[in-house]
Amino acid sequence: MEIKKHYWNEYQKEIADNNYFYERSCIRQTFFPGSEATFLKILRQELGKKIVDDPKIHTCTGIGYHSDVVPFDTTMTICARLFSLMNGAELKNYVPSCVTSFGIFNEVIETWKHFPEELEKTRENLRNATGREFEIPENIAHPSDIIYKFRKELKLKMKYQLVNKVTGKPLKVVEHIGCHYSKIFSEASIGGAEFPHVLAGMIEEWGGEVIDYPERRHCCGFGFRNYLVMANRGYSIANSKKKFESMKPYKPDFIVSNCPGCAMFMDKWQYTIAEMEGITYDNQGMGIPVLTYEEMTGMLLGYNPWDIGLQIHQVQTEQLLDKIGIEYDQKDKYIGKSGNYLGVPEKPKNLRV
């Protein structure tokens, strides 16, 4: 175990302390609509940090780029515009919500480092298209890096721990790191590509136990073209299934991820597998709850589970809330932010809710 820690020490990155420019994800607000708002609340209210949430932000082109429909020149120019928005806010620390965006920005900046002529070309493209100029951020951190950085401070404010209320034992947690967080540029991550520590560090700090299962590092199956091309979706679900089968013997209490696609697919594919094959990967037939790291943090800070969006999940989270002893009101589950009743989703045939 000491050697593992040694690896992690080799892959430490600099994370800015304050004054962040936040770039929301294209897809997370649909998949896990409370996560980004929860992150902003944690940073502003719990940690007292300055973070700008600019409504003018737009895509980084990540999905299009990885699906081979957006050329890299376009991607670089679009990223340059996002940096220009950050410059406009007089900030230097860029925080992309999405793991794929995080990978894209690292790739673009690395390209500019090795090929300065590409940087000049991008400057010209941006100038011609928008009249804007830009400077490269001084620091790029994923929001999970920031939560990791302040995990000890947050622990002091937490109402709950990742501990089973009845047995007093640590909850067993599967952590799943998005491939584009650490597998493209391992030095840009905390812990490197093989043993990323960004989520494990939070889990351990907050009382949980990380499950080290054989397919821990395997892709969730999103893989862009795996899912976006309908004929390929079998590959996507096969990857998730492989992971579920591998983690099942360890009896995980929940899964946490720092990637929009991973959290979504690991949640939704459990429903699909249950409906297709009648299989779930827990003993209750309810599936394994899948959380984003912001949801996990907000949940432990004592935020109302329905305010952070846990009711939107496919695998229901009450089983987890009950294990920890988190208070919630079932009546409020489907009341929207406006106070209107949202309606109850149709029940799956096999997956228990």
Add this chain to the structure above:
Amino acid sequence: MSQKKIIIIGGGPAGLEAAYHLARHDYNVTVLEKDTEPGGHIKKDLTLFPDFANAGEIIKVLSGKMAHPNIELKTGCTVNELSKDGDKWFVKSNNNTCYSGDAVLLATGFDTFDATRKEELGYGIYDNIITSVEFENKLKEGKILTTEGNVPQRIAFLNCVGSRDEKTGNKYCSRICCMNGVKLAVSFKELVPTAEAYCFYIDMRMNGQHYEELYRTAQEKYNVTFIRGRISEAAATYNNKIQLKSEDTLAGLPLKITVDMLVLMVGMESSKHTKLLSWQNGIMGEYGFAASLGINSQDNLTKKEGLFLAGTCKRPLSFSETISDAGAAAIQIMEYFKTHI
């Protein structure tokens, strides 16, 4: 006896063999060995390939030659500095003792690759993933057991760990691992005939006498299975076995297999002292090995007059190649004294 004095840095096979040749030709030789016993890496071996010769016996023979009256063997002596002043070479050791000589033979050998650098192979993280050196140690003890104390029923050997690998910066082949893997698999099957043994390889480099025959014997007599493919990831399973992911590149299919033990055939790297002393004398070559004047001729000479090379400080070599090379180095040193002084 010649008044010429030669300092040999390294008391492994190359250093010992060269010392004996020089001593027999009446040269005064001092051998400086960092360990408490001479013999180098083969001290850790039970047998040598391809004939399963007893490594202990071979060391005994080599060490016995150090009794020659012209040889002075200093053990526990780590050399930190090597320099030349005029015609004399000066060697400074860890205890600040200074030795001087008319020529120096660098026989500082190799270090085995640190397998923790291949993070994806789980060495040092999961139980029952060990290196070939550790496996050989277990063979010496006469029993192969998992950390749970069980006899492994399925074992895998992975070649080219830290060799032919751009990720680690070692693009070269370590030459001995393919054959050594076959030797270890056969030794294991002799101990546990009912077990399954798998060898994962890029290609089998059977480039010495009797190598190919032993490779065939391993398949035909010992039923060792050879799979052409590298292991991409090793991880522990729920019951503390090791799950391996690979590709059978002959079948063109991905492969997943669970084994009781994984043995990493660690390659050779330039040793710490080879790097240090080569760097001090401007003869450091590729990958930190010492550079000779030419691989096809003058392979024991360096661009520094009076400084010679033998064995694996230059590049990976097998034991038999090292012994031959040490003899060649001794001849080169004797020629040097005839023609230069």
